Amino acid sequence: MDIKSNKINGANAEISATISMDEVNANVEKIAKQLSKTANIQGFRKGKVPVAVVKQQYGQKLVEDAESESLRQVLSQGLDELGIKNEELIGEPTISKFDKTDDKIEVAIKVAMRPTIEVGDVDACIPDFKKPEIKDKDVEARLKELAEGQAPLESIKRNRKMKEGDTAVIDFEGFIDGEAFEGGAAKDHALLLGSGHFIPGFEDQLIGVKRDEEVEINVTFPENYGSEKLAGKPAMFKVKVNDIKVKGEVEIDDELAKKFLPGDEEASLEKLNAELKKAMEQDELAKLYNEDLKPKLLEKLVDSLTFDLPDFVVEQEIDMALNNKAREMSEDEIKDLRENGDKLEALRETFRDEAQRSVKATFIIDALAQNMGVAVNEQELMQTIYFEAMQSGQDPQKVYDHYKDAGYLPAIQMSMIEDRVLSTLLNKKIEE
Known part of the structure; x- marks a missing residue:
């Protein structure tokens, strides 16, 4: 041989x-x-x-x-x-x-083979930045919003015309072509005017209406409405305003602080302000990281580090980009590419540079994660998916199983590792 x-x-x-x-x-x-x-x-x-x-x-x-x-x-x-x-x-x-x-x-x-990467002076790639500072007036404004959210709804004493921000307590019944439709009626329904919760145009037509008045509201269901029987159909609603409510007053004091700091025996307005300021600073820092600093840091790392890339990984990345592009193309465009090899190859090559940078970034993050001891285990991965699913009102187990069956878990795990690596580097800059 x-x-x-x-x-x-x-x-x-x-x-x-x-x-x-x-x-x-x-x-x-x-x-x-x-x-x-x-x-x-x-x-x-x-x-x-x-x-x-x-x-x-x-x-x-x-x-x-x-x-x-x-x-x-x-x-x-x-x-x-x-x-x-x-x-x-x-x-x-x-x-x-x-x-x-x-x-x-x-x-x-x-x-x-897995390329050997000499990460070198990573700190030199971290962009200079200042930690966001939250002003006291911003904390006060946020605290006022939270307090208003706790305020009870109270009926107005003097009957007047409704305006945006009022809560209308209404009876209503909807008709299409003169016939009442299923699910189109309710009693004593509380509707915040300006919330956009009802069919477009419905809330606008309640502006200027008083308590105990009855009106007819004409709207058209959106074309993409959830029910096919109603989508795109014009409808008329008979509406009676039973009550008009507004937010009452809430004292911003230590008692309010106890509601937002449950279980804290030392809860006080001063402590709530401090906790709120800290949370707002973290939110602003996360926004700065995600929208500006992390992309800049990763781009600098890709530009500054040089090493060879596995050819087949780059080709797979190009194929993925090409498939994504094909989803945006017409059948005639796809047919033309299938019949013209040179044209298809030319299109593939337009994705090469970005594919190489993407693959390079992945290997850099992997190398940094190993050097820094950063890892995301299966339990953390599952907890993250469960939390995000619950936040959006979805079944956590079904979402996790879907991601697993579709083969998305490794990509999600890598994304979490990337986020942790870049955040750690940026946090180090703050500490310095």
């Missing part, structure tokens, strides 16, 4: 070989002998099947297994010559050439 090993760069290598048919036949004999000890063939006792019968029974399958064995030998010997360990490989080796003749097989196998 004539083997040539070539390390193309720090992330890619190719192993080529010429396998004689004598070597393949020797593997056929070896596999057939092993199979003769375990095969169940009618007319023969197990372990006593003649090799010739095994060859006759399994035929081409034996040849294919023998060729696969030869390829494994080529790969194993080639990796040894290159000094590459199996755990350094990324993905499955790719057979780029397999030319078979009567007396030999010419093969070439491409392998990809």
Whole structure:
């Protein structure tokens, strides 16, 4: 077996070989002998099947297994010559050439390795920034909003025309083409005017109406309305205003603080202000991190670090970008690409630079995570998915199972690791 090993760069290598048919036949004999000890063939006792019968029974399958064995030998010997360990490989080796003749097989196998990354002075890549400061007046405004949220609704004493911000307590019944429709009626329904909770135009037509008045409101259901029977249909609602309510007054004092700091025996307005200020600062810092600093930091890392990338990973990233682009294209555009290989290849190449940067960023984050000891275990991953699902009113287990079945969990985990790595670096800058 004539083997040539070539390390193309720090992330890619190719192993080529010429396998004689004598070597393949020797593997056929070896596999057939092993199979003769375990095969169940009618007319023969197990372990006593003649090799010739095994060859006759399994035929081409034996040849294919023998060729696969030869390829494994080529790969194993080639990796040894290159000094590459199996755990350094990324993905499955790719057979780029397999030319078979009567007396030999010419093969070439491409392998990809995890690149070695010298992260160097990462601190130099961290952009300068100032930690956001929250002013006392901003805290006061936020506290007022929270207090208003706790304020009870109270009926107005003097009957007047309703305005935005009022809560209308109404009876209503809806009709389409003169017929009442299912789910279109309610009694003493509290509707905050200006909230946008009802069909567009409904709340606007209540502006200027007084308590005890009855009005007819004409609206049109949106085309994308949840019910197909109602979507796009014009409707008339008979509405009676039973009451008009507004937010009452709430004292901003230590008693209010106890509501927002439950279980804290030392709860006070002063402490609530301090906690609120801290939370607002964290919110502003998170916004600064996510919208500005993290993208800048990652871009600087990608620009400053140089290393080789596994070719097949880049090609996979390009294919993914191409598939996403195809979803935006018409059938005629897709057909044109299928019939024009040069045009398709030209389109693929437009994604190469961005694909390389994306793959590079992934390896950088992975290297930094290992250096910094940053990891996200399965329990943390599940908790994060569950929390976000509950926040959006979805079934946590169903969301998790969907992500798992779709193969999204590794990407979500990597995203969490990236967020943690970049946040840690930025936090370090604050501490300094």
